[in-house]
Amino acid sequence: MLSILDWGVLLLFVLFPFAVAFLRAEHAGRSLHHFFLADRQLPWWLAGTSMVATTFAADTPLAVTGIVAREGIAGNWIWWNGALGSMLSVLFLARLWRRAGVVTDVEFIELRYSGKNAAVLRGFRAVYLGLLINCVVIGWVNLAMAKLLSIVLGWDQLTAVFTGFALTTVYVAISGLGGVVLTDLLQFGFAVMGSLAVAIFALGTPEVGGLQGVAAQLPESILRPLPYFEQDSPNAETRFTISLATFLAYLGVQWWATWYPGQEPGGGGYLAQRMMAVKDERQAILATLWFTICHYCVRPWPWILAALASLLLYPDIADHEAGYAMLIRDHVPIGWRGLVLGGFAAAYMSTVSTQLNWGASYLINDLYARFICSGATETHYVRAARFSTLIIMGFSVVITLYLETVRQAWEFILEAGAGIGLVLILRWYWWRVNAWSEITAMVAPLLGLVWISFFTAATFPDTLLYLVCWSTVCWLSVTYLTSPEPESTLVNFFERVNPSGAGWREVSAKVGKHQVRDLLPRFTAWFAACLALYGLLLGVGELLLPTKTGPAPYFATSLACCFFLYHRSDSIKLG
Template sequence: MRVSLLDWGIVALYFLASLLIGLYYSRRAGSSTTEFFGAGRKLVWWLAGTSMVATTFSSDTPLAVTELVYRHGVAGNWLWWNFVFSGMLTVFFYARLWRRVEVLTDIEFTELRYGGKPAAFLRGFRALYLGLLVNSVIMGWVNSAMGTIINISLGIDRWKAIAVCLVITVIYASLSGLWGVVVTDFFQFIMAMTGCIALAVFGVNAVGGIAGMKERLIEHAGSPEKVEQFLSVLPPVGKAAWLPPVLFFTYIAVQWWASWYPGAEPGGGGYVAQRMFSARDEKHSLLATLWFNIAHYCLRPWPWILTALAAVILFPNLKNPREGYVMMMIHYLPPGLLGLMLAAMAAAYMSTISTHINWGTSYVVRDFYQRFLKKDAPEKHYILVSRLVSVVLMVCGGLVGYLMQSQVSGWELLLTIGAGTGLVFILRWFWYRVNAWSEISAMSAALLVSLGIKLVRSAGWLEFPEGLEFAYDLLITVAITTAVWLAVTFLTRPESDQTLDNFFKRARPAGPGWKAVRARLGDSVRVTDNLFYSFLDWLAGCGLVYAMLFGVGRLLLGDYPRALALIAISLAAGAFIYWDLSRRGWKSVAE
């Protein structure tokens, strides 16, 4: 389909609106680093939560979901659906703590929780490792996906178009800081969802509706029974070649707590933590993170999945399955809606890139430059440096994206190089014995072991069963990394009493892991969190999300009895959470 003048007009209006929002918030963001990186700690829950959702909804995500569905069916999404457990852990155990400690970056937390030179080294190392290296990889796969969309839909050189998108994004992100990012995120999310829903409707209609889709999938799957398996949300453990029991065990029992992954960090972190400690108070922090997880898993996936299923039928022999999503756009959307969809993809892309630019810049400037190179400069100086670093990150992300070919391979790379570190990030809040060397050894072991396994495999000295490479990589890395950091923890001294006391007074964590510190401080610090009820809320939260995710899917696929039953379970879980938080009262739940 040829892109019409109307389509170009819609895309141009979107870019103009993004720039105007950036200009509007530029003066406010330029007043201080708290405003630039933390929005003055004044974000309301629905704005902070929607910004989290918009950031994780990038132009690469529908393409990656299409690839998963194309190859494995709906259940292929368990690669990321397992992170519900981690997300709900953040909601009920960590959202309030992050807001309570009042840091501007989660890396700044390092020198609040730990002390001395090891803590300083860890802060500086993580600032550059995550802010530059890992952040460039993430932006790289987002850039690569957007390049695919532009090249297929517009037929122009993708990197020229990517350069335009990057420049516009870095202008409003560097000018407006976090305020501009979250406000544009809100509108970008609405636009992106509108476009994706429209594409799903046109795609399903193109294959004859849901009934026609099921009929035509028989040609792809081979029998009605296999179609049901292809459409099922239940993982076909041991029944399908792509999901042997070991791989599913890795997803459901290990990956979600063991691996660091942006947007689903065990114990919170990254840009999710940035929104939490930018919220108005602990209540807004908890509600923002809860809304994020509900929208992230229950609202977003099904328009992508339906479009991917239509692509399986209409474009059955694609060498690169992720292109199926873009093919659906250009072949089945009419003029006007195609422009809306292109603007929606640009919105999804820019919301993610703008957040990663602001988030990565906060690490480099706040946790490295200001901490180690120039400590006492005026706020205006740090804002200027932040804007310059934003441009550097834009260039790095563009270069990595030029080299990257697959979003799913990028996901798996980050999951393995961070495997085994998650438990440290979970326990550091609730066990006084964790120290700076615990984190340093965990990060070092995870990186060296995961890369070592890849090198040994590439040399032909080690072979894993076909289809289980990722699972074995992750399980071995987790086992060795966990053994290493636990050994280092017990072989080194805990943090000083002064460091532990100061942290406990500020964070007031509950649980037996701080018994010795509580005994030392006596009644001077009041702990109001209750880990048992937080655990019950965590279970209910997981039930709420999974039941609603599966219920919405069954509803869209015409299985109304099971859909209604699942939605009822989800609502009951939500009612329990509301009852518990109301019973405890917000003064005790979130001071």
């Protein structure tokens, strides 16, 4: 239970967002641009930090704890592979999103495509992503927070869920994106402090014995950030890591093929919302780069260390995700416990506030204002946006009650979006992609998932590979069987966004711009940037928990790639 000091600290964390919300209420109410894009005036560091804060929810440490318990540190490649897509956004897409000048990435559909197909796709994606998928995401965040509060405070699940619902929905409806990102800044700092505190106190227990105790008591396979590549690796060891095939599937397929919030291959969702909310294209690039570094290199290791400690302290529990909450309950002292819970309340509110604002932007800008009530005043639309946040949160509460584990929801989202990622990338760089391509890429994995669920015994991640192959064949076939977008639409998009690459050569010739910039220098830079990022990530891990490899090769690779990027920066055109 919590002391009076703990409750006081926790109360401060909860009240802070409301103060910001009321200060930002008048500014957010001016127009949809103010409510959803903060009038496009965010600095890069604030937008980038908001991206990181949003992806740091109460569910993430719990999910990472469950992953480490089943598959060791290497199991985290299920989300570490997303760094490849994030770097793609930095070097290829961030500037293009800012240049497009739309309010949402769903509105982008009617900039890139035209006609009834584009309108149907825009309306469908607004409901599918803004309401259905968004509610699943909020549902698993609610589930994690409810699990945390039920273990630490003894609350039942309904009380925990409705408490989070009431607190977050009110301040989001008032403040708009400007208030959300301001609270994100401090909430991210508090959440990181809380994670560090849990890791330090858990490692400091006599049963664990610090980093040395972890290394001495746990099998090496759990501590390896990479799977075994040797064919003769011992069976007793490999059961605590992922297979080489799974590792290759993550790095070779998942990052570009599947849609997942915060790791969209085309840089969409709430990340695109923040790219479009900054002052200019350069700041969009810097914001996305800052997010990528913090997301993959700064945040994970406190969670992983705490997860390893939980394996030693609670080796026999059935729900390993709950082990993280038990660390807070049993090993974080009075005073600090309020800070830790406040940090996780901040992480929860940060994520849910973004999901609500982002989902409302789809429902209002791309459904209500586009198809139901066009031509109304900005004040009317802002009121509708505030009301829509209540609708989204209400649906998400219902979904929460049917979810059992965070990973269960993660895998469903990955499978439901399997195959669409390549379309979201190529629509920027290949003129032949049309609205039917994207419609097919959305529907095909859903149909395939139903078939696999009812008529096969396949499990994740094998299902992911089957669905990606099925969806890719479907949308490519439909692309060539249907007509391309009208020339006027393609020319308008090309002149407005100015994409690069040979995929627009035919269109560029029609507008008299025969020189299309080569993408090869950027692909080279992307490869080097990914190596630098992974070198830093793995080097930090080896520094904390040394294996036979040691940190030196990873840090050397990272430094060499950074040196290469610095000396090639003049030749890398990011436009």
